[in-house]
Amino acid sequence: MxxxxxxxxxxxxxxxxxxxxxxxxxxxxxxxxxxxxxxxxxxxxxxxxxxxxxxxxxxxxxxxxxxxxxxxxxxxxxxxxxxVSISPEGRKVFAPLTTYENLRMGAFPQKSETDIQGDLRKVYDLFPRLEERKDQYAGTLSGGEQQMLAIGRALMARxxxxxxxxxxxxxxxxxxxxxxxxxxxxxxxxxxxxxxxxxxxxxxxxxxxxxxxxxxxxxxxxxxxxxxxxxxxxxxxxxxxxxx
CATH class of the missing domain: 3.40.50.300 (P-loop containing nucleotide triphosphate hydrolases)
Structure with a gap:
């Protein structure tokens, strides 16, 4: 570089x-x-x-x-x-919220619903298990799935x-x-x-x-x-x- x-x-x-x-x-x-x-x-x-x-x-x-x-x-x-967004140490997902709701929380800087839905699609393509578990409470996900969610949530902020x-x-x-x-x-x-x-x-x-x-x-x-x-x-x- x-x-x-x-x-x-x-x-x-x-x-x-x-x-x-x-x-x-x-x-x-x-x-x-x-x-x-x-x-x-x-x-x-x-x-x-x-x-x-x-x-x-x-x-x-x-x-x-x-x-x-x-x-x-x-x-x-x-x-x-x-x-600048972060996937924090220890993941720190919002346990009482679903996978989908966690991802939506990450999108708070975004205003366009079309953009948010497009970003959700990208995250689901990256980590298909998040789409499979989109209605599951984050606190019940495995450690690996929670890490995927933490990264996906950070990506939702673009x-x-x-x-x-x-x-x-x-x-x-x-x-x-x-x-x-x-x-x-x-x-x-x-x-x-x-x-x-x-x-x-x-x-x-x-x-x-x-x-x-x-x-x-x-x-x-x-x-x-x-x-x-x-x-x-x-x-x-x-x-x-x-x-x-």
Whole structure:
């Protein structure tokens, strides 16, 4: 990706504190249009804090987030209407609502019923099980189906950038493979830009074009995902390999 273009999503000198704990300490990150960018790191590195700060779910103590050069609002609903939506960690579907109602909730920025119905069709084509279970309460869906629903709900907002926070968490390998296959399809066929935070570093690096490695709120390393996938230090720290 050309570094001369304006990033679609840009994080500059981002600082987030939880009381005396410095969760993010001056983090910089860029995501260009059409990319899948991964953020990997150990538990407590600040990955989910980054996503929540972008979405306005936690206050920023410093720094800014930009969407195509314009400062992104700090209130979550304004972030979504600006063009950034999230499939959150733990899925957070609306359990008492049906699958269909959850998807409709995600479409709140949209005004045209024709557009909403068209977007529903796209989500159902992506995840056919959601159509099969459209009248089923979300709280009774399997973990994999809830993850599909969380992603589908985020897509209903027609985002320019889709954030994915730990989409493989608690899922069986066969379900993870299915979901990641569809994420790649969304990127390739629809050109959707994706920023993914993922504990499963290997899956994230295999899916993404570029990646950032963060450690205790600091940027440790960045580069093309295929290079990081075969980096001895990354292998040893995050991929279960041995130091060479």
């Amino acid at each position: 050309s570094q001369e273009r304006t990033p679609l999503l840009s994080v500059r000198n981002l600082v987030v504190n939880y009381g005396a704990i410095k969760a993010l300490q001056g983090l910089d990150l860029d995501v260009y249009a059409g990319e899948i960018v991964a953020v990997i790191g150990a538990n407590g590195a600040g990955k989910s804090t980054l996503m929540n700060a972008v979405m306005g779910s936690v206050p920023r103590a410093g720094g800014e987030v930009f969407l195509e050069g314009r400062s992104l609002p700090t209130k979550s609903f304004q972030v979504v209407t600006s063009g 985002p320019r950038v889709l954030l994915l926070d730990e989409p493989s968490l608690g899922l069986a390998p066969i379900i993870i493979k299915e979901i990641f296959k569809e994420l790649k399809r969304v990127n390739q066929e629809m050109g959707l830009t994706i920023l993914i935070v993922e504990q499963n570093a290997k899956q994230a690096l295999m899916l993404s074009h570029r990646a950032y490695v963060i450690q205790t709120g600091h940027l440790l390393m960045e580069g093309p995902s295929q290079e990081l996938l075969h980096n001895p230090e990354i292998e040893a720290a995050y991929l279960g390999g041995k130091k060479r």
